[in-house]
Amino acid sequence: MIYLDHAAATPVNPKALQAMLPYFAEQFFNPSAPYLPAKRVREAYENAKAILAQVIGAKSVDLVMTSGATESIQLAFTAARGKVLISKVEHAAVLETAKQFDYGLINVDKAGTIDLDNLRAQLTDEVELVSVALANNELGTIQPLAEIAEILREVRLDRRARGIKTPLFLHSDASQALNLIDISVARLGVDLLTLNAAKVGGPKGVGALYVAHGVRLKPLQYGGGQERGLRAGTENVPGVIGFAAAAEEAKAHLAGNRKEYQEMAFALKRELAHTSIVSQIGGKVNPVELKYLGNPKRQLANFVPICLPGIDAERLIYKLEQQEIYLSTGAACAANKGSKSHVFASIGLSDEEIAGSLRISLGSTNTLEQMPVVANALAEAVAEELARTRRAHG
Amino acid sequence: MIYLDHAAATPVNPKALQAMLPYFAEQFFNPSAPYLPAKRVREAYENAKAILAQVIGAKSVDLVMTSGATESIQLAFTAARGKVLISKVEHAAVLETAKQFDYGLINVDKAGTIDLDNLRAQLTDEVELVSVALANNELGTIQPLAEIAEILREVRLDRRARGIKTPLFLHSDASQALNLIDISVARLGVDLLTLNAAKVGGPKGVGALYVAHGVRLKPLQYGGGQERGLRAGTENVPGVIGFAAAAEEAKAHLAGNRKEYQEMAFALKRELAHTSIVSQIGGKVNPVELKYLGNPKRQLANFVPICLPGIDAERLIYKLEQQEIYLSTGAACAANKGSKSHVFASIGLSDEEIAGSLRISLGSTNTLEQMPVVANALAEAVAEELARTRRAHG
Numbered sequence: 001m002i003y004l005d006h007a008a009a010t011p012v013n014p015k016a017l018q019a020m021l022p023y024f025a026e027q028f029f030n031p032s033a034p035y036l037p038a039k040r041v042r043e044a045y046e047n048a049k050a051i052l053a054q055v056i057g058a059k060s061v062d063l064v065m066t067s068g069a070t071e072s073i074q075l076a077f078t079a080a081r082g083k084v085l086i087s088k089v090e091h092a093a094v095l096e097t098a099k100q101f102d103y104g105l106i107n108v109d110k111a112g113t114i115d116l117d118n119l120r121a122q123l124t125d126e127v128e129l130v131s132v133a134l135a136n137n138e139l140g141t142i143q144p145l146a147e148i149a150e151i152l153r154e155v156r157l158d159r160r161a162r163g164i165k166t167p168l169f170l171h172s173d174a175s176q177a178l179n180l181i182d183i184s185v186a187r188l189g190v191d192l193l194t195l196n197a198a199k200v201g202g203p204k205g206v207g208a209l210y211v212a213h214g215v216r217l218k219p220l221q222y223g224g225g226q227e228r229g230l231r232a233g234t235e236n237v238p239g240v241i242g243f244a245a246a247a248e249e250a251k252a253h254l255a256g257n258r259k260e261y262q263e264m265a266f267a268l269k270r271e272l273a274h275t276s277i278v279s280q281i282g283g284k285v286n287p288v289e290l291k292y293l294g295n296p297k298r299q300l301a302n303f304v305p306i307c308l309p310g311i312d313a314e315r316l317i318y319k320l321e322q323q324e325i326y327l328s329t330g331a332a333c334a335a336n337k338g339s340k341s342h343v344f345a346s347i348g349l350s351d352e353e354i355a356g357s358l359r360i361s362l363g364s365t366n367t368l369e370q371m372p373v374v375a376n377a378l379a380e381a382v383a384e385e386l387a388r389t390r391r392a393h394g
Numbered sequence: 395m396i397y398l399d400h401a402a403a404t405p406v407n408p409k410a411l412q413a414m415l416p417y418f419a420e421q422f423f424n425p426s427a428p429y430l431p432a433k434r435v436r437e438a439y440e441n442a443k444a445i446l447a448q449v450i451g452a453k454s455v456d457l458v459m460t461s462g463a464t465e466s467i468q469l470a471f472t473a474a475r476g477k478v479l480i481s482k483v484e485h486a487a488v489l490e491t492a493k494q495f496d497y498g499l500i501n502v503d504k505a506g507t508i509d510l511d512n513l514r515a516q517l518t519d520e521v522e523l524v525s526v527a528l529a530n531n532e533l534g535t536i537q538p539l540a541e542i543a544e545i546l547r548e549v550r551l552d553r554r555a556r557g558i559k560t561p562l563f564l565h566s567d568a569s570q571a572l573n574l575i576d577i578s579v580a581r582l583g584v585d586l587l588t589l590n591a592a593k594v595g596g597p598k599g600v601g602a603l604y605v606a607h608g609v610r611l612k613p614l615q616y617g618g619g620q621e622r623g624l625r626a627g628t629e630n631v632p633g634v635i636g637f638a639a640a641a642e643e644a645k646a647h648l649a650g651n652r653k654e655y656q657e658m659a660f661a662l663k664r665e666l667a668h669t670s671i672v673s674q675i676g677g678k679v680n681p682v683e684l685k686y687l688g689n690p691k692r693q694l695a696n697f698v699p700i701c702l703p704g705i706d707a708e709r710l711i712y713k714l715e716q717q718e719i720y721l722s723t724g725a726a727c728a729a730n731k732g733s734k735s736h737v738f739a740s741i742g743l744s745d746e747e748i749a750g751s752l753r754i755s756l757g758s759t760n761t762l763e764q765m766p767v768v769a770n771a772l773a774e775a776v777a778e779e780l781a782r783t784r785r786a787h788g
Contacts, residue, residue: 001431008432009424009628017418024411024597030403034711035720037395038402067461067599070617070627093617093626100616198628203418205461205599205630220614222494223464223487232487233464234403234592236599239633317428326429 002370004327006199006302006363007137007176013201013246013364020203020242031235032224045237048244055247056174056193056210057184064209064217064227065240069175069196071220072209073097073131075230076171076192078218080129085122087114087132088346089139094131094173095342106132111295112141112347116151123155125164134174134181134188138330138343138359139294140303142181145172149189169215175199179250180258180300191215195247197239201364202246206239261301261362264371268304268360271375293347293357302362307349311356311385319381325374330359396764398721400593400696400757401531401570406636407595407758413639414597417632425629426618439631442638449641450587450604451578458603458611458621459634463569463590465614466603467491467525469624470565470586472612474523479516481508481526482740483533488525488567489736500526505689506535506741510545517549519558528568528575528582532724532737532753533688534697536575539566543583563609569593573644574652574694585609589641591633595758596640600633655695655756658765662698662754665769687741687751698754701743705750705779713775719768724753 012020029038031045050060066072070093077084083102086094089112104122107115114132123130130152135142152170159166174183175196185193192215197206211217211230223232250257272290293305308316313329320327330341344354360374406414423432425439444454460466464487471478477496480488483506498516501509508526517524524546529536546564553560568577569590579587586609591600605611605624617626644651666684687699702710707723714721724735738748754768 005427008427009422011422012418014419024406025408028403028405033399033402033722035715037720067465068627070615074615096616096626203632204628205633221464221468222490232490233462234598238597239599321429326431328427
């Protein structure tokens with residue numbers, strides 16, 4: 001099996017699973033109960049939060065643990081009552097949440113990078129929240145968060161000078177980025193940051209929201225007062241402990257992993273360029289142009305989004321599946337609904353280009369040795385598809 | 395260790411944990427992804443939902459999986475826009491959620507059973523939701539849900555006859571009941587039912603909401619469209635699989651467990667009555683009256699709520715903790731906040747009685763042999779407390 005869809009899901013890191021296991025059956029106590037074993041569970045839980053906070057340069061008290069990135073995003077958006085601005089390439093969780101508000105979409109360039117001038121132009125006085133993912137989930141494009149934060153800071157100062165009291169917050173969904181970018185909330189300048197365990201070797205159903213001091217949120221869940229009243233409900237102790245262990249592990253191997261993924265991505269591209277079947281793709285007989293989406297200089301090291309205009313990417317996925325090579329056309333949830341990617345549409349791809357786009361996202365399950373296998377299988381699948389369509393048209 | 399707080403948390407059932415394990419690291423795929431291994435994960439997930447639905451006599455399509463009972467409750471309450479009615483002894487998750495609405499509190503009797511006449515009297519035309527827990531989380535009192543459902547049915551018919559279109563739904567939080575009562579949503583007559591994995595040998599951070607056909611809810615989370623658009627976010631696959639396995643296990647052993655807990659509760663009460671130190675409690679020297687709260691005829695078999703007026707229950711918990719016997723005064727989340735139980739206050743206990751109340755909730759970790767140990771330790775702790783207060787006052 002060769003798995004190339006780490007942006008959709010990652011296996012739980014063995015260390016994270018080991019860290020979680022005792023908290024299912026032995027240390028199962030309710031962390032809010034008054035006796036010693038429960039207090040120990042509370043300590044382990046708070047320790048995990050502290051570790052996770054440290055990974056992003058924050059304090060434990062700044063984190064609200066949630067059931068995943070989608071919940072974190074909903075919670076983040078409660079900071080706003082007025083208008084919100086999001087980039088055109090946000091994940092469905094941000095886009096669909098924004099639609100519950102008066103919202104605006106910020107343009108992106110062909111690589112999916114936010115257009116800062118367009119952001120400035122749309123930052124009218126009623127805007128209360130700007131939400132831009134740290135790294136895009138289909139292109140891997142890394143956004144200039146610090147520059148966005150600086151623009152917002154200027155707007156805040158200008159508003160203050162004019163006596164306008166509308167708050168303005170910056171939220172970023174960092175779901176894809178935690179295991180590839182050394183995140184510091186201070187350096188990024190964000191007020192709110194969404195984290196997702198399941199994308200970084202932690203368990204599904206766990207997330208976190210970093211909330212800067214002074215940002216007022218509205219609880220999504222009322223009850224027992226957990227998470228400083230912002231997120232009631234018995235804490236998911238094993239989940240949070242697993243998340244912290246995975247995040248710590250990711251942080252520890254950040255540079256090494258990045259280097260490894262860069263080498264794999266480079267090898268994959270080299271193989272694709274050299275394979276005899278692929279060179280045929282660009283040849284005169286089969287004028288298929290192999291394009292890499294996004295800007296490799298501002299892209300997560302593990303992302304290799306490919307565009308093969310004129311080829312049916314869904315058929316390629318099916319062909320590769322026969323060889324136990326697994327990848328997707330884009331976000332899993334969108335793929336499931338059979339709708340075309342709004343991300344690919346937003347960077348100006350034609351319908352034909354969108355239909356021919358694949359998302360390869362490398363990760364912990366991959367090796368350098370897999371890359372020629374992938375390149376060959378992809379090239380062969382493309383050649384078969386070309387032969388099929390030629391037959392159909394001929 | 396003797397653990398007597400199963401109403402606060404239960405260890406994950408070994409079968410449930412075994413069922414979950416493959417879905418962390420091997421079958422980690424995103425169930426919405428398009429390739430075969432992901433489709434197998436989707437199948438396993440849907441199968442788990444079907445099992446869970448079957449346990450409560452419902453269909454898979456009627457269940458929305460959530461991150462726990464608290465979230466299920468929030469989601470259930472989105473059925474209402476107008477007034478809501480809840481019993482006076484609801485869990486904080488219901489009470490604090492109701493406070494976000496125009497709400498009324500239904501009286502209960504001394505056993506914590508809902509006053510049906512008071513319910514009828516408060517069922518004015520603006521009421522849209524009634525929420526009464528199937529079994530109370532501090533007293534174990536089982537509510538007459540079917541009778542409540544019948545009253546609501548009459549009110550609905552009356553409203554229809556008068557041309558009033560305000561909907562009226564019945565929600566019940568069955569968090570404490572799933573492993574002790576054979577639940578059938580049809581028999582109970584509920585429109586909405588909250589389930590909680592962590593109270594029945596499943597993992598923390600997982601819950602479900604049963605939603606009868608025709609009940610319209612508002613999503614709490616927007617995004618990828620999971621759970622029929624009612625609860626977006628990547629599914630917590632291992633969690634849901636663990637919940638289903640635990641619920642199935644609980645259902646299979648329902649009668650046996652109930653009998654076992656009844657025997658334990660009986661033994662505990664018998665031992666408490668016979669222990670020489672305890673008989674002293676009721677004697678003339680130390681006029682402490684040992685009372686059992688709730689009505690044993692309408693009580694979960696594993697609940698033994700005890701009231702020792704004049705004794706400081708928190709000190710008893712501390713003393714028992716020294717002997718590795720763990721129990722609480724009431725709900726863990728309330729205990730954590732140091733506030734006095736609104737449940738005990740609502741059944742008419744005085745402040746002194748509330749301060750002397752303990753919640754013993756038996757479960758899978760208990761044995762019959764533990765009961766004399768518990769009775770002796772409790773009696774000794776009470777005697778010590780009496781001696782201390784006598785010294786202090788003398």
